[in-house]
Amino acid sequence: MxxxxxxxxxxxxxxxxxxxxxxxxxxxxxxxxxxxxxxxxxxxxxxxxxxxxxxxxxxxLTDEGDRYVRESLPEQDLYEAAIDAGAADGPVQMGQVIGASGLEGGAVDIALSNYARKAYGSIDSGEITANQDADPGSDPEMLALEAVADRRVEDADTDALDQLERRGHLDVRExxxxxxxxxxxxxxxxxxxxxxAETVDQLTPEMLTSGEWEDVAFTEYNVEADAEDVSHGKEHILRQTANRVKDTLVGMGFSEMEGPHADAQFWINDCLFMPQDHPARTHWDQFALEEPEEIGHLPPDLVERVRSAHKEGVGPDSEGYHSPWTEDIARGMDLRGHTTSLSMRYLSGHQVGELDPPERYFSVEKVYRNDTLDPTHLLEFFQIEGWVMAEDLSVRDLMGTFTEFYEQFGITDLEFKPHYNPYTEPSFELFGTHPETGEVVEVGNSGIFRDEVLTPLGVDCDVMAWGLSLERLLMLMYGFEDIRDVHGTLCDLELLRETEVIR
Ligand code: PHE
Incomplete structure (x- = not known):
């Protein structure tokens, strides 16, 4: 067998x-x-x-039991003192006997509660007697304590053992x-x-057909063994955070915008009142497309109004740049350096038709910039674009919206700094504190669109707008110090696997 x-x-x-x-x-x-x-x-x-x-x-023995077995039980001490005080001949004042016995504190109670039980004498109305015939020298509990101490429990009286356990002088372990x-x-x-028998850990078809399975022993399942880590595909934390941002903004009443990654400079720059010779419009900053060289269609009336805003301004209080402006440049194709191009398309009424204030729109989309790679800059990143169109907006509305938005992500220490954008006035940069380094990091840029932007678009109420960095938000939420840990070829796979986005 x-x-x-x-x-x-x-x-x-x-x-x-x-x-x-x-x-x-x-x-x-x-x-x-x-x-x-x-x-x-x-x-x-x-x-x-x-x-x-x-x-x-x-x-x-408990500590107490151990002490009593080396000295004596409190009731034995009390009996001895009572005999010495003459309590064998008649009742003696209790206080006097206790004082002479040397008993103190809890030991007094122990002595009193066992004295009469063991028929050492009687205790009545503050007086004590001693029974001449009692024999504390052969107290069964003391004998049992000694037996336990000497490891010969079998000699001990079982009632005495029970009693000692009840008194807390003994512990019983089963x-x-x-x-x-x-x-x-x-x-x-x-x-x-x-x-x-040979032990096998896998049942094979061969063992079943040959009948060998009857002779082998199978290894036991070890349900406590560490299982191998299995890494499976999962949504990138940037994407997860983008989705959470979208949910948050939808919850705040915003609708989502969409539009082309490669767009005409017209939508990216000209509508934003960026002069055509503005440094940010050069190839130092933006990626230009060779193919197609230019956009197929631009709304002619809008082109005309934008040109006029650039050249002459949009009213008595507004000055244009008076510098050259050509539609050729406006038609040139670039990778969008910000998603404000989408805001222009939507505000122009050419994307979803005329808008009726109040309106709120957002996008969480990629933008492309010819930056130098470093721990806080990438050539492409996600921008959280948004705008609110309403009558009489103020800086308070802008700050309130940011405070409400960032609070959802646990960021409550926002700072605002006045800034300059060609298309907004006033403008503010937003900052938060990095949880690991304590450094103040820029997280976004915002402002209230100028008339030179809104008038050509045909908007005649206020529009406040912003572009926030999704990656920077992530850095503040999770304490990443190098944006390249989450993005690109140098990314930290372990970190990406382990970080969970709280929803
Ligand atoms: N386009 C700006 C940026 O990329 C952000 C912004 C959008 C600022 C709208 C003001 C208004 O930094």
Whole structure:
């Protein structure tokens, strides 16, 4: 017969005549006690051994018990003092006896509550008597304490042990001891011969067809083993955060804008009252497209109004740039350096038709800039664009909107700094504090669009707008110090796998 290794060892160590403790069997067979116990139960299920169980009680003195066994029990002290005070001849004042006994605190209570129980004497209305015939020298509880201390509990009186446990002088610890004994079938099996079976951890089709499965032992499942880490595909944290930003803005009443990544300079720059010779419009800052060289269609009336705003301004208080402006440049194609191009398209009424204030729009989209790569700059990043069109907007509305928005992401220490944009007046840059470095980081740019922007677009109420960096938001939320950890070829895969975006 073939049996798993541990079962064979237990079977061979077991005796038909007497119980053997499984712990001893385990030690002899060089098995862990749990493995030997498990094997014993498996053998018992097959009728080859019987397993018996016994509960052993272990007595241990508590600190108090230990002190009393070395000195004496409080009631013994009290008896001695009572005899000395003459209480054997008649009642004596209790206070006097206690004072002479040297007992203090809790020991007094212990002494009083056991004195009469043990018939050492009586205690009544503040007076104490001592029983001449009492024999504290052979107090069974003291004898039991001594027996426990000397590790010969079997000599102790069981009632006394119970009493001592109740008094808190002893602790009892229970231990379950299991033993095995060979059954007749076990003896027969041993005589016929048992061999250790090969242990396998996988059942194969071959083993099933050959019948070999009957002779092998299968390894146990170890449900506590560490499982291998499986990394699976998951949404990038930037994308997850973008989605959360979108949900947040939708919750604040905004609708989403969409539009081209490559667009005419007209929508990216000219509508924003950026002079055609503005440094930010050069190829130092923006990526130009060779193909297509220019945009197919621009609304002619809008082109005309934008040109006139650039050249002459939009009213008595407005000056244009008086510098050259050509439609050729406006038609040139660039990768958008900001998503404000989308805002221009929507505000112009050419994307979703005429707008009726109040209106709110946003986008969370990629923008492209010819920057130098560093820990806080990438050549492409996500911008959280947004605007609100309404009558009589003020800087307070702008700040309030940001405060409400960033609060949703746990950022409550926003700072605002006056700034300059050709297209907004006033303008503000937004800052937050980096949770790891404590540095103040720029997170966005904002303002209220100038008339030179709004009049050509045909908008005659206020529009406040902003462009915020999604990556910087992420840095403030999760403490990243280098944006390249999350983006691009140098990204930190572990970090991307482990970071969970809280929704
Ligand atoms: N376009 C600006 C930027 O990229 C952000 C902005 C948008 C500022 C709208 C004001 C108004 O920094």
């Amino acid at each position: 073939k049996r798993p290794q541990a079962q064979v060892a237990v079977l061979q160590a077991a005796d038909a005549q007497k119980d053997r403790r499984i712990d001893d069997v385990a030690a002899e067979a060089d098995l862990k006690p749990e493995a030997a116990t498990r094997a014993a139960f498996e053998l018992e299920a097959d009728g080859l051994v019987s397993v018996s169980e016994e509960t052993l009680e272990h007595y241990e 231990e379950t001891v299991r033993s095995v004994q060979l059954t007749d079938d076990g003896v027969t099996a041993l005589m016929e011969g048992v061999e250790a």
